[in-house]
Amino acid sequence: MTPETDNQPNNDMELVARTQGGDPTAFDELVVKYSPRLYGLVYHMTSNHEDTNDLLQDIFSKAYRSIANFRGKSSFYTWMHSISVNMTINFLKKRNRRQHPSLNDPDSRIENDPDFIAATSNGDPTKEVSVHELQKKLNDAMMKLSEDHRMAVTMFDIQGIPHAEIAKILKVSEGTVRSRLFYAHRQLQNSLQEFKRN
């Protein structure tokens, strides 16, 4: 799934209005629309598919209970993401640090991605790194980041959300978002440097 920016805010507001009016099928449509994106956000923060499933159910339940108070001051997209970010970070703070990752198998299309080829062969076609090796290394590097830095990387690098939108969701300045990304990238580079050398 390639990252998409929300380009149908009017449709969201219509579905929200119908949900507030008591139409449960309208909220189902919002679940269908937002569950893939929010799954990615939660999954890349927790690195655990089962935890992601449970947490995502909780997120949508909370959104459904709170939707009567949604006044449209922000877009529904921003509102849903804010709920997801807050609940995910709260979950991570409560979770036992000795968490076992439960990673999804990458889509086979990754092997044809030029970035994957460049990252794994490093110009040497004889030196091939398996997808799972790269996945594990990337995951380990991400887990070393703090929740705030990991969230910025997840939203910008993985999901392709623009800086300005991330700032609205996290309720920080755009400068803070860029600063967190800069620091996180440097940390990730240090973690992956050894991998590339080996």
Add this chain to the structure above:
Amino acid sequence: MSHEPMHRIIRLKRYEQPPEGYFDDFLREFQNRQRAELLHPSIGELILERFHAILSEIRVPAMAYAGAAAIAVVASVFILRLPTPEQPRAYSASYTQPPVMVPSMQPVSLRVEAPAGDRFDSLFPPSYLLRPRAANHESPLSF
């Protein structure tokens, strides 16, 4: 230092996806959970629902709460600023004193008179002489 290479590598994580059909199952699970919550709400939800129901029945105007709060604040300030009344002092006499009797005295006046021709007058303090003067019938105890 460009972080573009790092951005390209991290972006590869987007290929990590849940199994096929996951999101269809997710919606079904969510719908089942919603039905379960409607049929068996938690105790907290029940209490909150009852509280909202009671509030809606009272039909208190929204501004009434603000007015009541303002009155409470003013009353608190007024009470806190009230001057504390002085406690009457308790006197305990260790003995009973007889009434003061002022004997009738001939009024007198005081004036400073330096001793005449005394070459030591600058060294010694002046002496005070009591001289009788004309009587004044005003009560000596009047102030």
